[in-house]
Amino acid sequence: MKKNQKIEGNSTLVLASESSARQSILTGLKLIFDVIAPDFSETAQPGVPPAEIALINAKGKAGSVAAKLAGQSEANVIVIGSDQVCCTDSGMVLHKPGSRDRAIDQLTQASDQWLTFYSSLVLIRNGMVERAHVESCAVKLRRLTNLEIKAYVTADNPLWSAGSFHAEGAGLRLIEKIETTDINLLYGLPALVLLQALRELNDPLAYAAWS
Template identity: 40%
Template sequence: MTAAIVLASTSPYRQQVLEKLKLPFTTYSPEVDETPLENESPYELVLRLAKLKAAAGAAQHPDSIIIGSDQVAVINGSIIGKPHTREKAIEQLCMASGQAITFYTGLALHNSSSGQIEAIVEPFTVHFRTLTHQQICRYIDIEQPLYCAGSFKSEGLGIALFEKLEGKDPNTLIGLPLISLIDLLHLQGINVL
């Protein structure tokens, strides 16, 4: 019998990415405190949170493979999150203009039967074009990326903001690195194909 797959996220973006693998899965909200610890690096933060999210549902989801993921964006050494307001989105994209932003995505698989957990952190770097204030405002008004780290949606018009993308898997930018996920699933005996 194959273990059930559970995504520890209610993010519609992560769900859409996972649907690409054509595997049945359910979701749950992991209810994890995402506050960074003192002196915790972005890498350490996303690794810890991905593991916590994956492990949080083990009791409710026996005989399951639980996928946890967390992501932060870093510009000039500072973590930037979801803007939540138009003004903050404008500020974030002005800061990103002409710069490179690195996204760190933590990915963890928790086998609730064995207690085994596998986890990785995958970086992905976005090089922004030099943008005018008018371009930034127009983009934000069209796409409304107020609940996206970095204030853009790469799967939409946000691609127009970039000069170059660097990373192993473009799905990483949306919050779920599928290439690495396929590898981790394989370690748990799940062959996507």
């Protein structure tokens, strides 16, 4: 995968994210794509519903990359933007902690609680928003001890993950139950909706790396 480079040939999909989890999802789906980091600061406005925050951020990321690519290529480029916001049953948003202490504090608050993850998808093609979608999944954390929480944060360093844990990795050890129609929602990308959108926009085989 290339970053911040001109799109040429069959490289028609661009992921507007440096998230390793999202890149792994697209790679696992055998999609050919490039990665370009967006120039966009995620919003966390008080009072804005979490689903709306996720959609605003996805639009901002995709729009930023689409603007970078404008006029660079004649290819039919589709930019993929996505975001994830986690909140408790009480509506409190669990932001990306950014520090060990905040990660420990958030996991302490989330222990033995249901969390909702809102994952968004925005597709921009030729400057036009072709798809804007938000979907949620629910996760129940186990009753965690202080020792477990501190040990997990030390081992997995989830400082830039919504909810303060990596569900695609060791964070799964904190989870008691998952309710979702698409497990990839938990990892930050509505993959089933993405695939449906690609089928509607073009022949999906044009994007596939089967070899």
